[in-house]
Amino acid sequence: MFTIETHPTASVEESYRELNTQLAALLSGERDLICNAAQFSAFVMQTVADLNWSGFYFARGEELVLGPYVGKVACTRIPFGRGVCGKAATALQTQRIEDVHAFEGHIACDAASASEVVIPVVVDGKLIGVFDMDSPKVGRFSEADQVGLESFVSTFIAATDMNWSI
Numbered sequence: 001m002f003t004i005e006t007h008p009t010a011s012v013e014e015s016y017r018e019l020n021t022q023l024a025a026l027l028s029g030e031r032d033l034i035c036n037a038a039q040f041s042a043f044v045m046q047t048v049a050d051l052n053w054s055g056f057y058f059a060r061g062e063e064l065v066l067g068p069y070v071g072k073v074a075c076t077r078i079p080f081g082r083g084v085c086g087k088a089a090t091a092l093q094t095q096r097i098e099d100v101h102a103f104e105g106h107i108a109c110d111a112a113s114a115s116e117v118v119i120p121v122v123v124d125g126k127l128i129g130v131f132d133m134d135s136p137k138v139g140r141f142s143e144a145d146q147v148g149l150e151s152f153v154s155t156f157i158a159a160t161d162m163n164w165s166i
Contacts, residue, residue: 016148027159038068058129083107
């Protein structure tokens with residue numbers, strides 16, 4: 001398995017397309033939300049370079065609750081509207097932040113994080129949660145990364161039974 005930045009011949013867009021095919025194969029045959037979220041988080045951490053955190057927060061009431069992830073210990077609950085994850089949850093739009101230290105209201109779970117992208121997981125108009133990625137590099141995530149990662153989340157949604165509750 002290669003990473004987006006180390007593929008020997010492909011463009012970033014082509015690399016994401018190839019990896020998305022691998023992701024679909026990885027998730028095929030399994031529908032459980034927690035299982036697929038754990039596999040998905042690990043897959044992203046292994047294939048996208050320069051990350052220090054990759055994982056999910058699930059919507060519960062008016063807050064996000066920590067789900068499967070790969071990285072250092074994390075904030076366990078984030079109110080809607082607070083931080084990058086909370087903004088993605090309320091806006092229902094991907095948040096790509098070049099420098100988290102310049103983002104008003106940033107929640108610093110890991111002081112080493114410098115940039116972040118958060119993608120809402122929305123099914124039939126309902127927020128299920130958000131997928132969050134942090135990098136120790138300022139400006140790590142490009143528009144091409146955002147599009148590729150959003151396609152990963154779409155693959156995750158298609159492969160997973162979202163009718164799950166605690």
